[in-house]
Structures are given as C-alpha cells and as structure tokens.
Amino acid sequence: MTLTPSSSAEDIVAHLKTLRNEDNIAGMSRFGIDTTTAYGITNPQMKTIARQVKRDHQRALDLWATGLRDARMAAILTADPKQLTKDEARRWAGDFNSWEIVDTAADLFTQTSFWRDLVNDFAEDDREFVRRTAFSMIAGATVHNKQEPDDSMLAYLPLIERHAEDPRNFVRKAVNWALRNIGKRSRSCHGPALSLAEKLSASSDPTARWIGKDAVRELTSEKILARLK
Known part of the structure; x- marks a missing residue:
C-alpha cells in the first residue's frame, strides 16, 4: 500500500499492520515501552510514513482515537500544532502510558502558542506520565524553542x-533532564541551574539527591564547561 496525503486514518492503520x-515489539x-497495542514500527519507519502522509x-x-501505539505515534507526528487545542492536548496527555509517547508528544506540545500553560497544568497533575510531560516539555523547549529568552527557562527552576x-x-528522570538541559543552554543559565x-x-x-548529583556531574564536566566558554 502506498500512502499519500489523502490517505485516511484507516489506510494508515492498515499499512501499519503490514x-x-x-522482534521490535x-x-x-x-x-x-508499553507494547500492549504495538505493531513494533520503528521511529525511522514512522518518520517515513509521516513524510508520506503530511500533516x-x-x-x-x-x-x-484508535488507541493503538503506532497509530498514536503517527498522530503525534502528523498533528498540526497550530490547530491543536488545549483540550485536545490535555485529553491526549490523559491517555499517555509510556515515556516514548510522552517525549514524542512533548515536542509537538512545545510548538503550540500555549505550551507554558500546559507545563504548569501537567506539573501539578499527579499522574506519572502527565507530570513527566511537563518536564519533558521544559527539556525540549530549552533546546528547540531558541526564541525563548534564558530568563523564561530559568523561571522553571x-x-x-x-x-x-x-x-x-x-x-x-524527566525532572533531571529538564535541569540538565537548562544548565547546558547558555552561560547565563549554567550558574543558576548548577x-x-x-x-x-x-x-x-x-x-532529590540523585537528581542533583547527576546534574552536577554533567554540568561540571569538561565537555560542557568547554562548550559554554
């Protein structure tokens, strides 16, 4: 089956099944990774499919809505962050059942205009994967949202x-990741994060001790200090 931008969700799911x-599962x-509904599609395969079908x-x-792991990965990669609503993002987050889904969706969410609201909401949510989403978003935004001033990222400390x-x-692990990424962002971020x-x-x-020690180890490494000079 050849996928195209006009392919339906049903067409994509049928292709995923093939x-x-x-072994990948x-x-x-x-x-x-929760593989209860997985077909074992690899990330390179998924990215190829996303390029074929477009947003x-x-x-x-x-x-x-299919509930399938691979269909949901395809959903994240082909959703339009400009059309995604807060309610849709929150509903998706409520379905998260794997760090893989979380971290892929976090990249999508940080492309929205309301991503900061989601960070605050998700951080206060007691569900493990929803709270992880908040800190995965901070970690990703620190790297990818280059227009964000350093002070905006330091405000998450x-x-x-x-x-x-x-x-x-x-x-x-996500809290640690967010802290390390802020510290590696720039010289002005390094000191407060450290x-x-x-x-x-x-x-x-x-x-807290593990998070701190692991972050100190990376933020004081020769590699990071040399890059921030």
Missing part, C-alpha cells in the same frame, strides 16, 4: 525544585 515486527518492551489534524485525531522529590522513575543541582545533591531526600 509492518508488524515481533519485544525490544520495545525491554526499554519500558492532517483531523486525521491525527482519528488516529489517536522553582518548579523543578518543587517536584525533585517525586520518586517515580519516569518523573525523576546552584540548584548542588542544593539538591545535598538534600536528605534520596530522589
């Missing part, structure tokens, strides 16, 4: 500190 790969499972926001919503004691694996990392590394809380 690409089912049991097993590999994804080993990396902590179509309504079709992306239809793909998401208190949020990082507030959630640094969340022990859940996918949250703590100060927070050092503060957390001295915490009595084991999760």
